[in-house]
Amino acid sequence: MSTSQRKIEHLLLCVEKDVEAHKNYTGLRASGFDDIDLVHNCLPEINKKNLFLESEFLGKNLNAPILIASMTGGHPDTKAVNATLAGAAEELGIGIGVGSQRAAIEDPNMEDSFRIVRDKAPNAFIYGNVGAAQLNEFGIEGLERAVEMIGADAMAIHLNFLQEAIQPEGNVDATGCLEAIKKVCDELSVPVIVKETGAGIAHSQARAICDAGASAIDVGGLGGTSWAGVETYRAQKRGDILSEHVGKLFWNWGIPTAVSIVESTISIPVIATGGVRSGMDVAKSIALGSSLCGVALPLVGPALKGQKDVVDRLNLMIEELRVAMFLCGCRTIEELGNTALVINGRTREYLEQRGFETGKFANRTLKYNK
Template sequence: MIMSTSKRKIEHLNFCAHSPVESRKKGTGFEDITLIHRALPEINMDEIDLSTQFLGKDFSAPFMIASITGGHEDTIPVNRSLAKAAEKMGVGIGVGSQRAAIEDPAQEESFRVVREEAPNAFVYGNIGAAQIKEYGVEVVEKLVDMIDADAMAVHLNFLQEAVQPEGDRNASGSLEAISEICSLDVPVIVKETGSGIPHEDAVLLKKAGVSAIDVGGVGGTSWSGVEFYRAKDRDDLRSQLLGEIFWDHGIPTAPDIMECDVSLPLIATGGIRSGLDIAKSLALGADIASAALPFVEPALKNEQEVVDTLSDIIYQLKVAMFLCGCKTINELHHVPVVVTGWTREYLLQRGFEINKSSTR
C-alpha cells in the first residue's frame, strides 16, 4: 500500500526530532575555513548592523528558517511557532513541501498558518521538481497564492527519492519544468536538500532563469538517513541498506558555496549550526544562510524556544563580525579567509581558485 504524503510528512518530522539524522562521516567543510581574526577590530560591537536585503525583501539578519514541515494537522502548531519567531526576529522562513496540500486540500491550513503568523516576513513556498512536471505551472501558482509567498522554492531531492520505496526516480525533464515556472510573478529558488549542487548544474539553473540557488550541502540533515529509519521501522532491508550507503553522499556545504558561485543570489544551507557558520558562509560567497534541524525540537515546544535559538545564533554572528572588524554584512562579504584540509584539496581538484582574500 502506498503511504499518503501527509502521513510521510509527520514521520519525517518525528524522525528529525528524535533520531540522529545528521551527516556522520562528512562535515560541512566549515571546519576547514578560517576567518582572519582582527586583534584590533576598531569598531563598537553594539553598533554592528546585521540588516540585509534578499530578493528585494528586508531582513534584520542574513538568515532564514529553512523548510521544515507542513502537510499534516499535527504540523500546524509547529509551523505556527516557527512563523511567529521568524516574524519577531525579522528573518525569513520557508514552508515544507506543499505536495500534501495538492493531494489533499484539507492540509492547506498547515501551510497558510505561516503567512498568517508572519505577515511581514519573507516567506517562500516549496514544491519538488517532480511535482512541477506532474501538475504544471497553474498548480504552482496556486501554491504561491496559498501562502502569499514572496518566492517559490523548487527542491531537488533525488537522493531521497532513490532511497524511498515510494520515491519518484524519473528526473528527466526537471530542468525544462523549472524553466517553465520561472515565468511566475515571484522569484524562483532552486534548493537541494542535503547533497549539494555542483557548478555544472548551477550554470544550467542560471540559464534556465532561476532567481537564486540554495546549495543544500552535506553536513546537516541526511534525508537518506531519515529514510534509513523509516525503512528500519517497516523491515525494508533493501531501503535500509541504501539509506546507510548513501547517508553522506554529496558535496559538503562550504565548498558547495564556491561551486554555486554563478552570480546569482546564494543561500547557504546544510549543517549551519552557529553564527560563526553563517559568517563563514557569507565570507565564502553566500548572501544569506538558513537551517532547519536546530529549530525542530524548539518548535515542538513553543514559540519562545524558537526565538531563543534564533537569538543565540544571531548574537554569535554579531560576535564573529566583531572579531573580524566588520560593521556591516557587506564588509563581511570581503573578509579574508584561509581554506585548509580536505576542503582545500576538494576545491583544487575541482579547479577553483582559493588563494584570494575573498570569493567576491
Template structure:
C-alpha cells in the first residue's frame, strides 16, 4: 500500500543516512568573490522575493517529502506552522495517497489549516493527469508540482517503469489546471536538454533537485531485500550546482535549486549561479521530528548565513546577489566545460 510505503520512507529518513556517499552537490567548487568594501549596511539587506504574487521573506522553499500516512500529519503541521511564521514556501509530498484514499486527506489539509497565507505547493506524478485538480483542491494549493523520479521508480520494488509520454502528460496537466505548474526532480537533477523540453510544455517553474543531498536510491535500498541495484545507483545523478547552471542558462522561467543545500551560504552560491530560490527537504523533516521551534531555529540560521554571504559580496537584495562574481573550480568546472558551458562568464560580471 502507498500509505505503508510513505511510513517506511519517513522512518528510513529519520533513522538512516540516506545522503549521497561519494558525490557532492558541487557547491564546494563555487567560490563567491569577497568584497573588502561591500558598501552596504548589513542591517538593510533584503532577503525577500516574490513568487506568483506572494511575497516570501526569504527565497527558501521547504520542498516536498512528507504526506500520505497518519504519522505524517504531525510533521506537516509543524512544517506549516513554521512556514507561516517565517513567511516562506512549503511543498508537500505526493498527494496520490489522499486522492485514492480520502481517509488520508487530513495529512495534507493540515498544511493549509496551519498556514493560511503561505505559498503552498501540491504534488503529483507526471502520469497522474486525472489527479491534478483533486490534488490542488485537497491542499488549496497555490502551485502544483509534478515530480519526476525515474531513479527511485527503478529501485523501488513496486516502481512504475513506464515513462512514455511524460512530456505530453505534463502539457495536458498544464492546460487542465488553473494554478502555475512546477516540475521538480527528486534528487538526481535536470539537464539543459530536459529543461528546455519541460519549458516548452508551458510549465512555470523548474526545481532541479540535483544530486548531493538525499538519494532516493538509498531510501529504496533500505526497503529492498536485494541491495545490489540500490547500492550500485546510490550516487547517480547530476550534481546540484551543475544542474542549476545547466537549467538556468537554458530556460526563461524561474529556477529553484535544491538537492543538498544545507545553509544560506549554499543558497547564496546557488542564486549567484542563476537560481531564483532554493529548496531544503531532509533537514527540515528531521527538525520537524523535534518540534516547531527547531524548524524555526534552522530557518533563522539559514537566513542569517545567507545575509552574511550577501553582505560579503556587496549584495543588498536577491536580485543583486544574482550578479555576484564567483569562480567555478574543480569537478564542477570540468563537468560544465565538457557540457559546453562557459564558466569564465561568472568571474567578472560586474
C-alpha cells in the first residue's frame, strides 16, 4: 500500500473505530492524568476575566498553550481536513502541525494537501513532520523542501517504532537514528522538535535528544491514540493474524503521558501530547512541567464537519483551562507551571520507582508557610 493511501486509511480508522489506549488496571485513563490532582485554592485573589493564557514557543506567540498535533496531509482527500484545522488554528491564534510529509517528499503531486495549511494560517505557528527512519533517505535537502512547502516555523521528527514494528511494511531499522537527528538539528534552517507518537519518552532518551540539539520534545505519551490499536484494525481488515495478535498485545505499550512529562522535563520546552482530552488535562500537564499541549484525536471528527466544530471543541478546552487556572489562583501559564499538585496511585508508583521525587510537586504549597 502506498504512503498516500495509508494516510487516508489511518484518518478514517481514527473516526470509525475506538483507537484509544484502554483504561489501565486501576480503571483510570492510561495517560495518568486521572492520578493528578491540582490543589484547589479557595482564595485565588485573581479575576477569572483577567487571565493570561498567552505563551511564547520557539520564538512565536500563541494565544493559548495548545497545538493541533501533527495529523494529516499526503492524500488528495486530506487537503480539506488540513484546510479546516489550519483555519481553526489561525482563528484561535494557536499552533498546528502537519502530518508526515513523506508522501509529498516522494511525490510532489501531494504537496497541495500540505501547502494549504500555510495558505489558511498565514500567521500561525506551523511545524512540519517527518519520520526519524526517513532522515537519511531524504537528507537535509529533502527536509528543506518540507520546510519550504508550509513555511514551517519548526520541523518535528517523529519516532514511531511501536507502529513500525507492527506494520508488515514498517521500517524497523532504528540504527543511527540519534546521529541522524543530531545532523538535522545542526544543519536544518528551523528548530527541531523530536516527538513520539503514543509510546512516550523516557528520561535517558530525553537527555540524548536534548544533547543532540533539539529545540523541544513532544512526549507523545501513552494514553491517547494507540498506533498499535490502529494497526490492529488494519491487520484485521486484511486478515493478517500475526500483526493483529501483536497489535492487540502492544495496544497499551508505552510510558504514560503524565509520567513522560516528568521524565522529559530537562532543559528544553516539553509539549504534552497523548490523551490530552480537556483543559484540565492541559493544566495538569503544565503543572507537571510541560510548556504546552498537543491535541490530535479529539479534533478528527470535528475537522470532518467544519472549522466551527474544531473551533468550538478547542474553545471548550480553553475555557476548561481558564477555570482550572482560576481555581489554582494562577493568572499566567508561568504561574500554572509552579502550582501545587498531588500525584496519586499508579503514576506516583511509576515515578517513584523511576527515581523521581513526587512530593516536590505537592510541596510547592510550602512556600506559603514560610
